[in-house]
Amino acid sequence: MSDLLAGLNPEQLRAVTWPAKSALVLAGAGSGKTRVLTTRIAWLLSTGQSSPAGVLAVTFTNKAAREMQTRLAAQVPVNVRAMWIGTFHGLCNRLLRIHYRDAGLPQTFQILDSADQQAAIKRLLKSLELSDEKYPPRAVQSFINGNKEAGVRADRLPPALNPYEAKLVELYAAYDAQCRREGVVDFAELLLRSYELLSRNEALRAHYCSRFSHILVDEFQDTNRLQYAWLKLLAGEHGALFAVGDDDQSIYAFRGAEVGNMRALLADFHVAEPVRLEQNYRSMGTILNAANALIEKNDGRLGKNLWTDAGEGEKIRFFQAMSDGEEAEFIIDEVKALKRDGLPLSDIAVLYRSNAQSRLMEHVLVNAQLPYRIYGGLRFFERQEIKHALAYLRLMANPDDDNALLRVINVPARGIGARSVEGLQAAGREQGISLWQAACGAGSGRTAAKIGEFVLLIEKLRERSQGFSLAETISLAINDSGLYAMYEQDKKDGEERLANLDELVNAAVGFLPDDPAQALTEFLTAASLEAGEHQAEAGSEALQLMTVHAAKGLEFDAVFVTGLEEGLFPHENSMQDSKGLQEERRLMYVAVTRARKRLYLSSAQSRMLHGQSRYPIPSRFIDEIPAELIHSLSAKVKAPAQPQLARSAAKAPRRQADNAYGLNIGQSVSHAKFGIGVVIQAEGSGEDVRLQINFAEHGVKWLDLRYAKLTPA
DNA sequence: CTCTAAGAGATTTTT
DNA sequence: TCTCTTAGAG
Numbered sequence A: 001m002s003d004l005l006a007g008l009n010p011e012q013l014r015a016v017t018w019p020a021k022s023a024l025v026l027a028g029a030g031s032g033k034t035r036v037l038t039t040r041i042a043w044l045l046s047t048g049q050s051s052p053a054g055v056l057a058v059t060f061t062n063k064a065a066r067e068m069q070t071r072l073a074a075q076v077p078v079n080v081r082a083m084w085i086g087t088f089h090g091l092c093n094r095l096l097r098i099h100y101r102d103a104g105l106p107q108t109f110q111i112l113d114s115a116d117q118q119a120a121i122k123r124l125l126k127s128l129e130l131s132d133e134k135y136p137p138r139a140v141q142s143f144i145n146g147n148k149e150a151g152v153r154a155d156r157l158p159p160a161l162n163p164y165e166a167k168l169v170e171l172y173a174a175y176d177a178q179c180r181r182e183g184v185v186d187f188a189e190l191l192l193r194s195y196e197l198l199s200r201n202e203a204l205r206a207h208y209c210s211r212f213s214h215i216l217v218d219e220f221q222d223t224n225r226l227q228y229a230w231l232k233l234l235a236g237e238h239g240a241l242f243a244v245g246d247d248d249q250s251i252y253a254f255r256g257a258e259v260g261n262m263r264a265l266l267a268d269f270h271v272a273e274p275v276r277l278e279q280n281y282r283s284m285g286t287i288l289n290a291a292n293a294l295i296e297k298n299d300g301r302l303g304k305n306l307w308t309d310a311g312e313g314e315k316i317r318f319f320q321a322m323s324d325g326e327e328a329e330f331i332i333d334e335v336k337a338l339k340r341d342g343l344p345l346s347d348i349a350v351l352y353r354s355n356a357q358s359r360l361m362e363h364v365l366v367n368a369q370l371p372y373r374i375y376g377g378l379r380f381f382e383r384q385e386i387k388h389a390l391a392y393l394r395l396m397a398n399p400d401d402d403n404a405l406l407r408v409i410n411v412p413a414r415g416i417g418a419r420s421v422e423g424l425q426a427a428g429r430e431q432g433i434s435l436w437q438a439a440c441g442a443g444s445g446r447t448a449a450k451i452g453e454f455v456l457l458i459e460k461l462r463e464r465s466q467g468f469s470l471a472e473t474i475s476l477a478i479n480d481s482g483l484y485a486m487y488e489q490d491k492k493d494g495e496e497r498l499a500n501l502d503e504l505v506n507a508a509v510g511f512l513p514d515d516p517a518q519a520l521t522e523f524l525t526a527a528s529l530e531a532g533e534h535q536a537e538a539g540s541e542a543l544q545l546m547t548v549h550a551a552k553g554l555e556f557d558a559v560f561v562t563g564l565e566e567g568l569f570p571h572e573n574s575m576q577d578s579k580g581l582q583e584e585r586r587l588m589y590v591a592v593t594r595a596r597k598r599l600y601l602s603s604a605q606s607r608m609l610h611g612q613s614r615y616p617i618p619s620r621f622i623d624e625i626p627a628e629l630i631h632s633l634s635a636k637v638k639a640p641a642q643p644q645l646a647r648s649a650a651k652a653p654r655r656q657a658d659n660a661y662g663l664n665i666g667q668s669v670s671h672a673k674f675g676i677g678v679v680i681q682a683e684g685s686g687e688d689v690r691l692q693i694n695f696a697e698h699g700v701k702w703l704d705l706r707y708a709k710l711t712p713a
Numbered sequence B: 001c002t003c004t005a006a007g008a009g010a011t012t013t014t015t
Numbered sequence C: 001t002c003t004c005t006t007a008g009a010g
Helices: A010-016 A033-046 A062-075 A088-098 A114-127 A137-149 A163-182 A187-200 A202-211 A225-235 A260-268 A285-295 A324-340 A355-368 A384-397 A402-408 A418-431 A435-440 A446-464 A470-480 A483-489 A494-509 A516-529 A578-592 A641-651
Strands: A023-027 A055-059 A084-087 A110-112 A184-186 A214-217 A240-245 A275-277 A316-321 A348-352 A372-374 A543-547 A556-561 A595-604 A607-609 A612-614 A630-632 A668-671 A675-685 A688-695 A699-704 A710-712
Touching (some): A010 A275, A023 A033, A023 A260, A033 A055, A033 A062, A033 A214, A033 A240, A055 A062, A062 A084, A084 A088, A110 A114, A110 A187, A110 A516, A114 A184, A114 A402, A137 A163, A137 A187, A137 A225, A163 A184, A163 A402, A187 A202, A214 A225, A225 A240, A225 A260, A240 A260, A285 A316, A285 A578, A285 A595, A316 A324, A324 A348, A324 A355, A355 A543, A384 A402, A384 A446, A384 A483, A384 A494, A384 A516, A402 A435, A418 A446, A435 A446, A446 A470, A470 A516, A483 A494, A556 A578
Parallel strands (some): A023 A240, A023 A275, A110 A184, A214 A240, A316 A595, A348 A556, A372 A543, A556 A595
Antiparallel strands (some): A607 A612, A668 A675, A675 A688, A688 A699
């Protein structure tokens, strides 16, 4: 016990030993948040305040859940599996599998990932003969998910304001009906269905409320409305919610996260004041001072100031490059130098705001022959060949899964073309049956025969897999379906795909189901719920490249924050209103606090974007860091716009007064309505010119010079 | 069906 | 500019 609490700082200790009532722990970056969470659970258990079964711990990612389990297992001798530790989706899945009848789901319900969901929506649009021009599947998808995440079903939506919206509501209802018919559930549905199950079934709710005496939540600032409602429901009247989060690191508003949930918790659960973890064990003082100064520009914060006793450390290095290419070269030179000084490449990260920025870095890295690893991209279970294989398995588990059937009915090619499939869909729609049932009832003729063969194939797979282990079943499906043979023919990337299929079988060998009778369903669920590690050999000795979002939660000795330019970081789509800008600032805060010892900031004076040269000005975030913390590496740090224009004139036809109005980047202008401002970006030439102007009073605006009257000021 | 050509779209993303 | 998707021809 004393061992458990040894080495905690006073605030951590206060959080860990918080009495059995609700708490909000404001955990700054690098303040030992995970340690507090796991130690609290360990403390609750070892002091007998809770049994393992009384603990419910929720995270956002599988990685975080696993880490919590591992660390907890190291702290207390308890069976971690007896506790409910997992992601929101994982725990909801668990609940729905147990109570599938009450939830109105088939026992073998399958989970749609985002891509599956989009495919299902496209299919729905087609069957309703709606053009996906007018109803972009992505828009429909976000409409549906947005409403589900707000806890609203189609029949509960307020009357539509216009015919278009009315159609969306109709689509929402039709989509849900389609999912019900096919026995599938999307990510948002997992949560909503589980919420509805608990809210409607009082006995069940009472059971879980009394069972989970201690509910702990990680990354609470990322919860959406539905997740918070779900937590409140489970906490019940008197339940204790122990939430850990950091409002300054809320960077997921775009996918529904509500920072406001933090303040809501204080009120709803009668918490007087958050516990603040402000001592940072990661970064040197200068880095923290920069982060603190930056985030101070935001308002509505709960408030927090990071500090360290590790000393000031080095100054932050800032490099302003002439071009994006020069920026990349600079980074590589520095990385080489750091490597020479003995810093492993895996301790160095290059961060950027948007994925597109990685291309240039990659290009230069290949030339420099430096090994690198890019986070993001396709994950294991999202790969085409894996999805195909899983579709066969899904059909074996649940033949009414139309998504799965459509994916593989003609893969490998077996002569069932688009026409034949449309025939099946028409039959299915007419008779209100699944495509599988339609396929089973196909009459005679050439296409019917081919469809019959496919039906037979699936049935055979099912029969022959009786008594097989999971791995044997998967192996059987891959081989007998002809998938394996198909990729053997594929000269281009067949080899890699075959390797991945082998890997899939391997994964099955190591898979331990809770209920062996449900092994296949459990495996398919796991495949949807954890799409697998981001590919690329983890842990290899390579430079780490990733977006700032992907870097959240990670730390490196040296960090490069790149592309610090107005319009890129902060991103132009987010800098119009203060809400968006403040989230961009939090993103910058996250980026800065990734660094342990050395932090580089860089920007470029010209950058290729969407095939056009842009001439951005340095990000305001650089100015928001106190100048005395920064050491400038470029000669022309504070260089005004003039020399920059002269340089760009040498390279590109664009030069001073290239536009017919004689206005240039960096120039002060005056507008009748918006007042005085500075030109920060230009697009087009001649008369057809748009300028982005930062107005002192009205903020950043794009103006078309054909219409806007601007005079030099 | 497979290959090519043209078109759209281009922040951030886990489950 | 580049990449991904879809339409149309062979």
